Amino acid sequence: MPKRSTSIVYIDTFLMPKAFSGHHYWYLSIIDSFKFTNLESPHTSLSSPLLLYTNDNAYHGFGAVLSLDELETLNKSLGFISACADKPFKLATTYCPEFLSLKASTGLWPASNYGKDIIIGIIDSAIWPEHPSFEDHGRPAGKVSSKWKGKCEGGQQFNSSMCNSKLIGVRYFNAALKRKFRSSIVDSARDTTGHGTYVSSVVAGNFLTWASFDGYAEGTTKGVAPYARISMYKVVWDGGIRCYVVAGMDQAIADGVDVIALPWDTSKQQKSYHWNLS
CATH class of the missing domain: 3.40.50.200 (Peptidase S8/S53 domain)
Structure with a gap:
């Protein structure tokens, strides 16, 4: 079973197919396509791809749980710009x-x-x-x-x-x-x-x-x-x-x-x- 982790994906929204009424449904269809091509048994909590958040204000794209293979497939998809791994960060405090x-x-x-x-x-x-x-x-x-x-x-x-x-x-x-x-x-x-x-x-x-x-x-x-x-x-x-x-x-x-x-x-x-x- 492929190991999955959270990624942030950037999308060119101007390339959204006309069949979709909004970006969220387009992104959801992308994630769902991976579910049908990777029919695994859900033995772990991250066993299947998952759309977490749709973003349309800070940037255009989404956060999702994906495997490396799925990201490579996404790299060849319509509208894909880039993706980055989700990593922890170190908190710091603002000055006075x-x-x-x-x-x-x-x-x-x-x-x-x-x-x-x-x-x-x-x-x-x-x-x-x-x-x-x-x-x-x-x-x-x-x-x-x-x-x-x-x-x-x-x-x-x-x-x-x-x-x-x-x-x-x-x-x-x-x-x-x-x-x-x-x-x-x-x-x-x-x-x-x-x-x-x-x-x-x-x-x-x-x-x-x-x-x-x-x-x-x-x-x-x-x-x-x-x-x-x-x-x-x-x-x-x-x-x-x-x-x-x-x-x-x-x-x-x-x-x-x-x-x-x-x-x-x-x-x-x-x-x-x-x-x-x-």
């Missing part, structure tokens, strides 16, 4: 406002009203909604922009009612992992590493006037954009997988966020494999 030379009394920071009503899509390890940095009391009143199409996805240890006018949306992406590790993952946007919660507080945490470190260094903490709204996209599962990152970015764009925060360093990551038509 000093890195951006922001000043509290003059300049861009106060001129922007500290990000009032800007929607920031954070692509990370999810969030603890109970954290006081994400409470909505004291923030400037105002309705969420009419362009906002996101939602608060409920799940394990995370009710949709936990969102508010500060944390306006959460989504999580784990299609392949659910298939492989059904009982060992928290199936929701609950943060299990703390990284996404911390980064969210740095990016857009609300004002906290009673903060201290075990009683020392008391003072007020705040994020770079304390009046901004947050929408969290959980893509990090046990180290993180890029397929989910792309899916999260694509959904964030579709939801209508104004800014996307990607707080990690990919400069030293291993190169992915690629297939190109040339």
Whole structure:
């Protein structure tokens, strides 16, 4: 039985056959064609090809569970541009406002009203909604922009009612992992590493006037954009997988966020494999 793994596939959508009413159905037919040509017994959770996510905003293409042979076949298919292996990445943390030379009394920071009503899509390890940095009391009143199409996805240890006018949306992406590790993952946007919660507080945490470190260094903490709204996209599962990152970015764009925060360093990551038509 061929070994399969997750890959990110880029497609030239202008070459979609007229028989299909949308890109998703075209991609689905491509994956289904592999199922009919590889009739194996499902002995493992990744025994058959699987379409995970269709992407039409961050890029055109899809994430899928495929074997090397299936990728080689795909390389000869209509519209194929390239594919790369889905690899874990190393999380890093964003710097504080000093890195951006922001000043509290003059300049861009106060001129922007500290990000009032800007929607920031954070692509990370999810969030603890109970954290006081994400409470909505004291923030400037105002309705969420009419362009906002996101939602608060409920799940394990995370009710949709936990969102508010500060944390306006959460989504999580784990299609392949659910298939492989059904009982060992928290199936929701609950943060299990703390990284996404911390980064969210740095990016857009609300004002906290009673903060201290075990009683020392008391003072007020705040994020770079304390009046901004947050929408969290959980893509990090046990180290993180890029397929989910792309899916999260694509959904964030579709939801209508104004800014996307990607707080990690990919400069030293291993190169992915690629297939190109040339």
